[in-house]
Each structure stands twice: as structure tokens, then as C-alpha cells.
Amino acid sequence: MLVLRLPDGAERTVPPGTLPRDVVASIGPRLLKAAVAVAVDGEVQDLGTPLRRGGAFTVLTDKDPRALAVLRHSAAHVLATAVRRLRPEAHIGFGPAIDDGFYYDFEVATPFTPDDLAAFEAEMALVAQAAFPFDRAEVSREAALATFADDPLKLERIGDLGPDEIISTYTDGPFVDLCRGPHVPDTSWIRHVKLLSTAGAYWRGDERRQMLQRIYGTAFFRKEDLDAHLHRLEEARRRDHRVVGKALDLFVLHPTAPGAPFWTERGTILYNTLVEFVRDRQRERFKEIKTPLLYNKALWEQSGHWGKYRENMFLVHNDETGEPDTSLKPMNCPSHYLLYLTKKHSYRELPLRYVTFDVLHRNEVAGALSGLTRVRQFAQDDCHVFLREDQIADEVKFLMDFILGHYRTFGLEARLKFATRPETRVGDDAMWDRAEAALKAALEATGMAYELKPGDGAFYGPKIDFDVTDSIGRAWQLGTIQLDYAAPERFDLQYTADDNTLKRPVVIHRAVSGSFERFIGILIEHFAGAFPLWLAPEQVRVLPLTDDLEPAARAVTDALVAAGLRAHLEVRESLNYRIREAETMKVPYMAVVGKREAEAGTVAVRVRGAGSKQVVLPVAEFVARLSRERDTRALEPLVRD
RNA sequence: GCUGACGUAGCUCAAUUGGCAGAGCACCUGAUUUGUAAUCAGGCGGUUGCGAGUUCGAUUCUCGCCGUCAGCUCCA
The missing domain is CATH 3.30.980.10 (Threonyl-trna Synthetase; Chain A, domain 2)
Known part of the structure; x- marks a missing residue:
């Protein structure tokens, strides 16, 4: 006989082979009508499948996912x-x-x-x-x-x-x-x-x-x-970055350069603002470097890309032999190792963090290209950390805080995934034990929930991936922290330890935004084009009511520009026309200068998306508030009625 | 890369069965001087993605190329 435990604690004893339908009917006819299926000890089966085992018996209605x-x-x-x-x-x-x-x-x-x-x-x-x-x-x-x-x-x-x-x-x-x-x-x-x-x-x-x-x-x-x-x-669809990117004049894709976006002047401001943001955060404990884009194939043979990744690389053919002997770099790691190798390193330097915003090229198959989210040319906020094995736990904690802080700035929620040793891998089990333990300790120190992905790690080491969920619930994998024990061997990376012996460092690959291109695509959709002030390509549009007020409006514009704000004067067409245009272009603030404002030294501020509710502020106050909003990277406007 | 759909003005889209390629917006010029989401009028703008073919005639039909979009095991 099978024992079924109902959610209310009651039990039913039925012979094996009983149909769930009959059990549900015995609980109540109304329930039978609402029943979609049942779950026995969590295993879902339908009402017409004979019961083979007992256990916790739940009736699934349309409310159950x-x-x-x-x-x-x-x-x-x-x-x-x-x-x-x-x-x-x-x-x-x-x-x-x-x-x-x-x-x-x-x-x-x-x-x-x-x-x-x-x-x-x-x-x-x-x-x-x-x-x-x-x-x-x-x-x-x-x-x-x-x-x-x-x-x-x-x-x-x-x-x-x-x-x-x-x-x-x-x-x-x-x-x-x-x-x-x-x-x-x-x-x-x-x-x-x-x-x-x-x-x-x-x-x-x-x-x-x-x-x-x-x-x-x-x-x-x-x-x-x-x-x-x-x-x-x-x-x-409305938020689709390809549609919004065109409407807001941020980037363009041209048929002659598939997968390589052209950035307009507005898009370039956005792009550079993001790069500067990351650069600022990395000024203290990182070392920014620039390395060549084009390398002899010897490097790719040493790194293993020539064998395993060649299909995705843009190869350059030698004029004389007609054979490929050079390639644009698809990743930064090998070039960072080369620079590391150009001198001897002391244990005192570690962890040594090289960061780069260099351009990368990957020859993605034509059918995979899509807007900014899948491109052939892009730049990452890439970092390679060279460190001692005993520094891993602290370093991972440090990097995690860095990455999570980045997402927080944009109001993006991150979900963590921990990927452990795959079937085919380099290194012995003891090494993997230590590496996974260090990553796990750092993960748990954050107190955040994470998903375990057994066997999903890279062949060279375990990793933590950061999935970001945007404002409409779609998940994107952006950041990553990957331990790498293979590359130091392959490139014979060394440092001089405190006992004057040569030791092998561990490498950590770290990315935060993934690629700037894709990250911008995600931000466009996340904000539906309505960027917070600090990111907005144009921050204020100054609108004189009539032509004769242009000098007064120009003075307001100058005051904003002097404070480093991206403000523009717009004099053509009617006020309504200009307001509509500024709203359509998602400019965060409109500053209207009429006769009253010109005389009082104020502006009538219209906040993007807030309709005709306006706030009249002295020009100096307006400049001060916007400066603060920009400097704090506020997600919501500081000017409100 | 593969399968399918699509490609017309800077943008969004029209164009009967193959018969002179249009509209709105944008842009330019002029008038208007406006108090919170499109003032009015006129004008400029196209070798219909590129290249072949069929036809008296091709945006329309056929083929090739380029590009864009969707998808390419979240397992009977």
C-alpha cells in the first residue's frame, strides 16, 4: 500500500496503481475540477498516471508555476x-x-x-x-x-x-x-x-x-x-536597443562593417563616460596598460588560440606566402602575459592587476551578429591579476566587491553563479580543491545567494559568473572571475618569492561590463533610453521663450557648461516643438527662459517624463543641483517639485 | 555557417494583375515671437541594397552576392 501525505497533514492509504484523479476526487470535487496535475514528493505527474509510490502529495492548480x-x-x-x-x-x-x-x-x-x-x-x-x-x-x-x-x-x-x-x-x-x-x-x-x-x-x-x-x-x-x-x-520591443539607439542617435551599423558599430557623437559621449567611470574606479589599485592589436602567430600558437580558437580570429595573410601568419587579438590575456614577462617580478608586487580597454576582434559567424549584444569588434574592461595562491581568497573578495559596486551604480541586480571543475581539465585535484574552496569562501563572505554549476568551469580553473537582470527581467551574463592555473604554465610566468626562489603565480581573468558595446546595449534597454544624468549624452536643453531672450538663455547655457554640464541652447521653432523634441530625445532636463525668468535670474525647469509640472529655480541653484546629481551618479532626478 | 523572412528618400512606411516611385517626419527657405509634447507655407531629396537574367517594359518575376531580423535540443 502507498501512503500519501496531504499538505494539511492528513494521510491517505491507497493501493499502488491508484489514479491520482481518484485521490483528488476523494478530497473534493471542486479540487478535482481545478486540478492540473499532482506532485508526489515533488515529482509532477498527471491525474491519469497510476501512482507507483507514496510520499508528500500536492495537488497542482493553475496557481502553481x-x-x-x-x-x-x-x-x-x-x-x-x-x-x-x-x-x-x-x-x-x-x-x-x-x-x-x-x-x-x-x-x-x-x-x-x-x-x-x-x-x-x-x-x-x-x-x-x-x-x-x-x-x-x-x-x-x-x-x-x-x-x-x-x-x-x-x-x-x-x-x-x-x-x-x-x-x-x-x-x-x-x-x-x-x-x-x-x-x-x-x-x-x-x-x-x-x-x-x-x-x-x-x-x-x-x-x-x-x-x-x-x-x-x-x-x-x-x-x-x-x-x-x-x-x-x-x-x-519598444526598449530594443537597436530601435532606441537609432532614435536617440547613439550608434549606427553599416553594411560594410558588419558587427562593428559606428558611435555617433552622442553615443561616443556615453561610451567614453562609461570608460572613464571604470578608469576612475581602477585608478588606485590597478595598472592600466595598452598593448598591440596585431600579433605574430607565434603568440597564438603559444597561447593555444591558433589551434582552438582560430575560426574566430581575424587572420592576416602574408603577401609572399599567402598564408596567415598574423592575427588581430581576440582576447587580451596573451598580450598581458607578454608584458608581464618583459621583466622580473617580486612577490611584493602581487597581486599585480593589469587592466586594459583595448579593442578586440572576434570573427563571430554572420548569423550570430545582433545589434550591440553580439558584435565582432568591441572593448572589454578587462583585468588580469597575477597573484600568489595564498592571496586568492582576499583577491576574489576584492574583485567581487568591485564588480557588484559597478552594477549597483546602474541599479542592476546581479545573480551569481559558481562553476566548478569540468570533466576535462588541467591540474591535479588538490589544486582544484584549493581553488574552489577559495572562490566559495569569497562567495559566501558576500552573504549573497549563488547558484552552483558543477562541471561548468573552464578547463583551466573554476569561475564565478555574474548574471545581471535588467528592468524587464531578462538575464545577461556580464562579469566573470576566472581562476587560471594553465596560462602561467604555458607562458612560464614567474615571480621571485620571499625565500629568493622562483615561483609560479596564479592568474585571475576578470571582466565587469563584459564588453562596453554589449553593456551599453543592456543599459539602453534597462533605462529605455532615459539615462541618468551622469550618463545622458545631452544633459540639459535650454529653451528661450522668444528670440529676444536668446542672450539670457545663452548666459544660462554658459553657466551650465562652465560647471561641466552638457547643455545646449535651442532657439528654433516653437517652444512646444522644442519641448517635444527634447522629451523624445530623452534629455533629462529642459530649462525654459521666459521674460519672468530672465528678469529674476531663474530658470523654469521641466524634468524629463514629468509632464508640464515645472520647478522654478535660481540659475546657480539649478547648476548646483545638477552638478550634485551628476557627481553622485544619482539614478533619480534631484530636481523635483 | 545553416533555415526562413525581409531590404523603396536620413527615419517610419505606401505603390492594383509587371505600366511615368508616393506620404509623414527630418533637412533647407520664408513668414510667425509663441509660457510647457509637433505654427503655417514653399522647397530639396530615390540608378527601389548590389549584379545578372526573363520581358516592349521590372520596386514587382528568376538567379547570385551583400546586409538585417528570428531561430538553430531550458531533452520523447
Whole structure:
């Protein structure tokens, strides 16, 4: 007999093979109606799968996030049901639930069109209306092979299943799928669905295999949730840095230099402001250096890039031999090692932190390029620390504080991931034990939660990655702290220890913003283009009411500029026109100078996004407040009514 | 790289079945002197991404190239 413990502490004893549906019904008919699936000791199964074991028994209703995944998986089946009705010749691949919805892969002779999607969506509504139950069946391998005799992809999957695995199928109306489940009780649950896009996807993600047609969609229990999700997608499009970057005249991509942004004068101010911010923070305990962009292949052979990373490097061919013998640098590390090697180092210098803002080039495949987030030319706020092994814990703590402080400045929340030793790696276990312990100690000293990623470390050492979540909840990997035991060996890096022997340092690779290009892309979306004052390319637009007030307005502009603020005078067109333009360009402040202000030595300040509420301030007060707002890198305006 | 969609004025978009390529904004000129999100009028602006082909005729149909966008196992 199986013992099921209900959340209220009650227990039910049932024979093995009992259907969860019957247990739920015995608790209450209303609950049965609301039940999507159940969880036994945390394992989700559907209402129609016989119970095999007892344990904590939870009924999942539409409020449980695990139920949403079940719904979406079922929605994928409903999609396949619809596709099979309209395109019977389509072979079915996989159709899982994913983070924001689901997809299903089909093998078809001709790709789907947007019109097809609309037709599939309409057909899905009919399938939902029919309320086909999802019938689970556990079948023999032979039966499964017979059922899917016409679906080669499914046959391949069956072939991969181990001899002891249960093979199950789910049937909804006319459609049978090889599937582990679980599913919602019937197709009538799938009412709030949207098919979003279609694209090619390699069978099992393998570019050597055939390309299938994937349909992405999303599904929710309630219409409001679907609408809210679609609204979020809309919002993300509105904030898209490629759209905003063009509207605010920050950067341009030209077809003749794919993956290499042109920065306009406004974008360059933004870019340089960020670089200066990092440079300021690194003035004290770091050493900024500049190294060449172009290197003989001997360096890349020594670093291992020539063998492992060559496809991603921009190679320069020798005129005489026609062979590549030089490359633009894709990373800074080797050049930092070269500089380190140009003289002897004492243990007293360590930790020695080289930082660089040099330009890097990586030949990303054409299909991977995207706006500022995936480029071929970029600069990192890159740092390589040379240190003694016993300094690792303190150093990692120091670097973590540095990185987290950077994100805090922008109001970005970071999530930490700790990646430990992978299968293939250099160094012995004792070394990895020490390195992982040091990273872990530093992590725990922060008191922040972190996610453990076992086996995800680099081959040369464990690492901490910093994922930043932007204002609409998307995660981006930016910063990293990576221990490296391999490079010092490969480059024979040494320092003289206090006992006058030569010892090998450890290297730490550190990045904070990732690349400035991508970081700016993220900031554009994070702030939706409305940058805080210190970052805004144009900080104040001064608007005289009429032409005769231009001298007075010019004096205000001069006062702002004298305080180092980026202020511009704008005299053309009507006041309304100029205000609209400044709002559209997301200029943080507008300073209107009318007759009253000119006589009183004040300005009428309009704050970006605050509408017509204005604050009248003496010019000196306005300058002082803005200077403070800039110097403190405030995220919110200091001028308010 | 692969699959699909797309590429028209600086920007956002139109253009019946293949028949003289348009609009708004921006820009320029003039008038207007304005109190918080577009004053009015006129003007400039295009070898329709590039190159071939089919056709009397191509933005439209075909092919190649370049670029952009979406996606390319969060495992039946």
C-alpha cells in the first residue's frame, strides 16, 4: 500500500496503481475540477498516471508555476494535433515546454509561413473546443515502434531509450505522441495560446543533421496572463536597443562593417563616460596598460588560440606566402602575459592587476551578429591579476566587491553563479580543491545567494559568473572571475618569492561590463533610453521663450557648461516643438527662459517624463543641483517639485 | 555557417494583375515671437541594397552576392 501525505497533514492509504484523479476526487470535487496535475514528493505527474509510490502529495492548480509547464507542454501537443490535421505529411520531432512557452519541431518539405501559423492557431482553438482527453498509455517497445512507424524522428528517439525505461504515449483525439508527460486532463485547458514565430532548428541541435521547422508559442491559464505576457514582449520591443539607439542617435551599423558599430557623437559621449567611470574606479589599485592589436602567430600558437580558437580570429595573410601568419587579438590575456614577462617580478608586487580597454576582434559567424549584444569588434574592461595562491581568497573578495559596486551604480541586480571543475581539465585535484574552496569562501563572505554549476568551469580553473537582470527581467551574463592555473604554465610566468626562489603565480581573468558595446546595449534597454544624468549624452536643453531672450538663455547655457554640464541652447521653432523634441530625445532636463525668468535670474525647469509640472529655480541653484546629481551618479532626478 | 523572412528618400512606411516611385517626419527657405509634447507655407531629396537574367517594359518575376531580423535540443 502507498501512503500519501496531504499538505494539511492528513494521510491517505491507497493501493499502488491508484489514479491520482481518484485521490483528488476523494478530497473534493471542486479540487478535482481545478486540478492540473499532482506532485508526489515533488515529482509532477498527471491525474491519469497510476501512482507507483507514496510520499508528500500536492495537488497542482493553475496557481502553481509547475502547472504552467504542464499546460505549455500540453499546448505543444495541441499544436502538433493541429499541424497534423492540416499537414498530415509532417513528421513530428520534439515539443517541450520552455521558459516562456513551448515549441514543437516538425519535418516538412516546405517551411511554414506566417499564414500557416494563423491557420494552425485557428485549428488549435477547434482542438481545444473538442476537449479531447489526454490519454496516457504505457506500451511495449514493439507497440511503440509500430505506432510511430511513419515518424522516423520518433523511431530514433525510441531507439535511444534504455531497456528498463517505461515507454508511454499520450493520445488527444486524432493525435498520438511519444511522450513522458505529464499533461493536463484534456485539451479544453489550452484556450489562451499564441503562436509567436517559426524558424529552422537542427534536429537535436546538431548542425550536421537535417533542419526541422520549429514553431514557438506560449500558453497561459488565464487570458489576462497571456495578454500581460504579450504586453511584456511589446515592451521589450519598444526598449530594443537597436530601435532606441537609432532614435536617440547613439550608434549606427553599416553594411560594410558588419558587427562593428559606428558611435555617433552622442553615443561616443556615453561610451567614453562609461570608460572613464571604470578608469576612475581602477585608478588606485590597478595598472592600466595598452598593448598591440596585431600579433605574430607565434603568440597564438603559444597561447593555444591558433589551434582552438582560430575560426574566430581575424587572420592576416602574408603577401609572399599567402598564408596567415598574423592575427588581430581576440582576447587580451596573451598580450598581458607578454608584458608581464618583459621583466622580473617580486612577490611584493602581487597581486599585480593589469587592466586594459583595448579593442578586440572576434570573427563571430554572420548569423550570430545582433545589434550591440553580439558584435565582432568591441572593448572589454578587462583585468588580469597575477597573484600568489595564498592571496586568492582576499583577491576574489576584492574583485567581487568591485564588480557588484559597478552594477549597483546602474541599479542592476546581479545573480551569481559558481562553476566548478569540468570533466576535462588541467591540474591535479588538490589544486582544484584549493581553488574552489577559495572562490566559495569569497562567495559566501558576500552573504549573497549563488547558484552552483558543477562541471561548468573552464578547463583551466573554476569561475564565478555574474548574471545581471535588467528592468524587464531578462538575464545577461556580464562579469566573470576566472581562476587560471594553465596560462602561467604555458607562458612560464614567474615571480621571485620571499625565500629568493622562483615561483609560479596564479592568474585571475576578470571582466565587469563584459564588453562596453554589449553593456551599453543592456543599459539602453534597462533605462529605455532615459539615462541618468551622469550618463545622458545631452544633459540639459535650454529653451528661450522668444528670440529676444536668446542672450539670457545663452548666459544660462554658459553657466551650465562652465560647471561641466552638457547643455545646449535651442532657439528654433516653437517652444512646444522644442519641448517635444527634447522629451523624445530623452534629455533629462529642459530649462525654459521666459521674460519672468530672465528678469529674476531663474530658470523654469521641466524634468524629463514629468509632464508640464515645472520647478522654478535660481540659475546657480539649478547648476548646483545638477552638478550634485551628476557627481553622485544619482539614478533619480534631484530636481523635483 | 545553416533555415526562413525581409531590404523603396536620413527615419517610419505606401505603390492594383509587371505600366511615368508616393506620404509623414527630418533637412533647407520664408513668414510667425509663441509660457510647457509637433505654427503655417514653399522647397530639396530615390540608378527601389548590389549584379545578372526573363520581358516592349521590372520596386514587382528568376538567379547570385551583400546586409538585417528570428531561430538553430531550458531533452520523447
